[in-house]
Amino acid sequence: MIDNSLIEKIASIDWEFSDADTQYLTHNIHRYSGKFIPQIAQQAIQLLTNPGDTILDSYMGSGTTLLEAQLSNRNAIGIDLNPLAVLISQVKNLRVSEDVLNDIATILIPYVSDLNSNGQLSFTSQTTHDDFIQEQFNRNSWRLTDVWNQKWYQPAVLEQLVKIYSCIEILPSECAKQIAQVAFSDILRKSSNASSKYPNVMYDKNHKEKPLPAKAFLENIHSIISCLSKLADATTGANVNIQILQGNNLDLPLPNASVDAIITHPPYIAAVPYAEYGCLSLNWFGHDSKALDSELTGGKRHSSKVVDNFSADYEQYFRESYKVLKHNKYMFIMVGNPVSHGQKIPLDQMSVEFAQQAGFRHISTAIRKGQNRRGNKMGEEYLIFFQKE
Numbered sequence: 001m002i003d004n005s006l007i008e009k010i011a012s013i014d015w016e017f018s019d020a021d022t023q024y025l026t027h028n029i030h031r032y033s034g035k036f037i038p039q040i041a042q043q044a045i046q047l048l049t050n051p052g053d054t055i056l057d058s059y060m061g062s063g064t065t066l067l068e069a070q071l072s073n074r075n076a077i078g079i080d081l082n083p084l085a086v087l088i089s090q091v092k093n094l095r096v097s098e099d100v101l102n103d104i105a106t107i108l109i110p111y112v113s114d115l116n117s118n119g120q121l122s123f124t125s126q127t128t129h130d131d132f133i134q135e136q137f138n139r140n141s142w143r144l145t146d147v148w149n150q151k152w153y154q155p156a157v158l159e160q161l162v163k164i165y166s167c168i169e170i171l172p173s174e175c176a177k178q179i180a181q182v183a184f185s186d187i188l189r190k191s192s193n194a195s196s197k198y199p200n201v202m203y204d205k206n207h208k209e210k211p212l213p214a215k216a217f218l219e220n221i222h223s224i225i226s227c228l229s230k231l232a233d234a235t236t237g238a239n240v241n242i243q244i245l246q247g248n249n250l251d252l253p254l255p256n257a258s259v260d261a262i263i264t265h266p267p268y269i270a271a272v273p274y275a276e277y278g279c280l281s282l283n284w285f286g287h288d289s290k291a292l293d294s295e296l297t298g299g300k301r302h303s304s305k306v307v308d309n310f311s312a313d314y315e316q317y318f319r320e321s322y323k324v325l326k327h328n329k330y331m332f333i334m335v336g337n338p339v340s341h342g343q344k345i346p347l348d349q350m351s352v353e354f355a356q357q358a359g360f361r362h363i364s365t366a367i368r369k370g371q372n373r374r375g376n377k378m379g380e381e382y383l384i385f386f387q388k389e
């Protein structure tokens with residue numbers, strides 16, 4: 001049964017959001033390439049779901065859909081293969097207590113402030129924290145002579161990074177540590193010898209001396225604390241459940257017919273190499289960015305078979321999505337048509353074809369020109385609506 005009023009509403013929306021603020025609350029706590037504009041996720045949520053529903057974003061990325069879901073009183077499940085995406089999403093969606101933020105302010109920040117002003121960790125009080133930080137520093141000192149770290153960080157920068165990272169360990173809760181890790185992850189790139197001209201992590205042969213990172217870390221952590229306080233205020237009394245999982249969406253750990261909507265944003269084939277862009281953070285936190293790249297849908301971008309590999313996964317993705325969506329409910333995706341090995345690939349058509357093969361009905365496609373993005377290399381983007389029949 002086709003809902004004609006839904007089709008009319010989709011057509012009446014201006015999907016450009018040219019002047020919209022896209023950075024409110026926690027949306028901008030960490031850089032992540034290829035993010036949704038939050039207003040797009042929000043519109044899809046309003047069109048396709050009701051308060052109390054459960055939304056799945058199985059290409060979750062940095063958790064934009066999840067945040068918009070909780071702001072609209074919807075439950076949400078997010079899944080991504082990339083551990084960095086999972087970490088950012090977790091923090092972006094935290095309804096955090098004052099106690100956790102106080103722990104960061106009173107335990108971690110004083111140590112890093114000392115480091116910033118004196119260049120040293122001051123162990124004046126000989127508290128158990130001092131001993132613990134020293135222990136963590138000893139445990140992490142292998143990083144100072146590690147070949148990868150020596151390539152990407154100048155010696156003084158690296159030493160300060162190891163000190164900040166050791167201080168994070170003194171935080172008493174996992175949640176406080178995750179917040180600090182996001183602030184830390186975001187400075188790795190800026191403090192590194194990677195060129196700032198490209199989004200790829202490319203070694204800059206002419207790199208200059210980099211500023212020590214404690215100052216940037218403090219700015220980040222203060223900004224995240226402020227964003228999280230605002231989020232806590234904005235979600236006071238909300239009774240929603242947000243679940244964030246690391247995993248492959250080709251094999252969803254969810255019961256059949258269990259979600260009320262799928263609202264998601266697949267990779268535009270290999271347009272954004274997520275593992276490569278995040279390799280400094282991934283490798284610091286002990287993940288293998290190359291192994292991740294080969295698992296991602298759209299990974300191994302230099303392979304001549306990149307489009308074939310992507311298609312095989314993407315076809316399976318629609319079959320898997322069909323299984324977990326409830327009957328008569330909707331799926332929304334946004335895609336652009338990228339150029340791969342010199343050829344424009346019609347990912348919009350591919351998406352419709354695979355979705356129909358999996359059993360979905362194609363309801364409508366809206367088009368946006370993407371005027372609100374910095375690097376508009378993709379041209380138009382397609383907002384595609386399906387229904388499970």
Ligand SMILES: C[S@@+](CC[C@H](N)C(=O)[O-])C[C@H]1O[C@@H](n2cnc3c(N)ncnc32)[C@H](O)[C@@H]1O
Pocket residue numbers: 032034035036037058059060061062063064065079080081082085247248249250264265266267268274295296297298
């Ligand atoms: C376009 S991004 C999503 C961005 C997101 N909308 C946001 O606002 O941050 C696509 C995401 O798909 C993830 N991904 C790619 N292949 C995947 C797979 N097979 N299973 C789960 N996630 C995958 C990537 O790690 C990336 O984070």
